[in-house]
Amino acid sequence: MVNLIIFGPPGAGKGTQSVRIAQKYQLKHISTGEILREEVRIESKCGRVAKVYMDEGKLVPDEVLINILRRVIDENRYVNGFIFDGFPRTLVQAEELDKMLHHEDLSISLVLSLIVDHEELIERLYKRALQEGRADDKARVIHQRLETYNKMTAPLLDYFEAQGKLATVPGIGTIDDIFQSLYSNIDKLYH
């Protein structure tokens, strides 16, 4: 079973590329951002907690995320594998994910890290703000999300590197070209 993490800052293209990867390799796409937005929409208890952090571009507490992941992994016992998008974002989350998978005799196969420069990220997110109106695509929150990524999440790259699981992929260019680079890395896992 192949389990992937797609990693990168806000606007890197994690969601865009995950959908394609999930389709090509028949993997279950787990976007914690999407799960949380749905919890906010239905005003669940966890959604009400999450909203406070999401509106500020801060990380939702690890405990909330770990409970969600536990539920999602449990509900998807018979899938071919997972692609995790937006999770893990802290060392605690990364260690918990490894533990949860280990418990099921599984592990992360590969971490695909999308590299996109700051200006391009800002441009993409400002553009999406005009097109889609996602609640956290506001100038102030976009900057806070990028800062949170740099401070809290980017250091995880060392953790993945130390595990020998990190593949870095340029995230600039056409969506198709980036997908090609991603799948040339993923294909190696199947051979």
Ligand code: AP5
């Ligand atoms: P989340 O939903 O994960 O948001 P994010 O990390 O800020 O990233 P985005 O979804 O904005 O970007 P993306 O990398 O998916 O890029 P996309 O494909 O959309 O998280 C939201 C919030 O939830 C967090 O701030 C936090 O509060 C909370 N949260 C979530 N997970 C958490 C966790 N594990 N722990 C704690 N809190 C958590 O692309 C962006 C745009 O660019 C799109 O418009 C797209 O069409 C465009 N685009 C994509 N590729 C290209 C390309 N090659 N060229 C030009 N444009 C492109």
Ligand code: MG
């Ligand atoms: Mg996304």
